[in-house]
Amino acid sequence: MKPDGWSILTPRIVTADVEGLASFLRTVFGATGDVHPGRPAVLRIGDSNVMLSGVGPRPATPAFLYVYVADADATWRRAVEAGARSLEAPIDTPYGDRRGMVEDRWGNVWQIATFTPTSRP
Numbered sequence: 001m002k003p004d005g006w007s008i009l010t011p012r013i014v015t016a017d018v019e020g021l022a023s024f025l026r027t028v029f030g031a032t033g034d035v036h037p038g039r040p041a042v043l044r045i046g047d048s049n050v051m052l053s054g055v056g057p058r059p060a061t062p063a064f065l066y067v068y069v070a071d072a073d074a075t076w077r078r079a080v081e082a083g084a085r086s087l088e089a090p091i092d093t094p095y096g097d098r099r100g101m102v103e104d105r106w107g108n109v110w111q112i113a114t115f116t117p118t119s120r121p
């Protein structure tokens with residue numbers, strides 16, 4: 001059983017800077033949601049939730065996440081402008097995604113993709 005609006009699998013990132021990471025996600029991905037002291041922050045990116053928790057009982061644990069967006073190029077640029085390090089400029093993949101990759105200052109890697117159904121074999 002899961003709460004309404006949640007997926008079976010929900011990523012959770014543990015960081016020493018929940019507020020900073022939440023701000024990055026709002027700027028780059030248009031995430032919504034608030035940070036509340038004493039409990040995990042739940043931010044929504046599109047139709048998915050991501051939980052952000054502070055260090056303490058758990059060590060910082062970055063993630064490697066694949067995120068579909070409407071415009072991979074624009075989102076990748078926003079991420080770089082927000083301080084992320086480019087790992088891969090957007091390229092067209094053989095499986096139909098236009099995808100770029102960045103690493104944020106918290107060590108999370110984000111593959112940012114736009115699916116183009118006409119290009120998939």
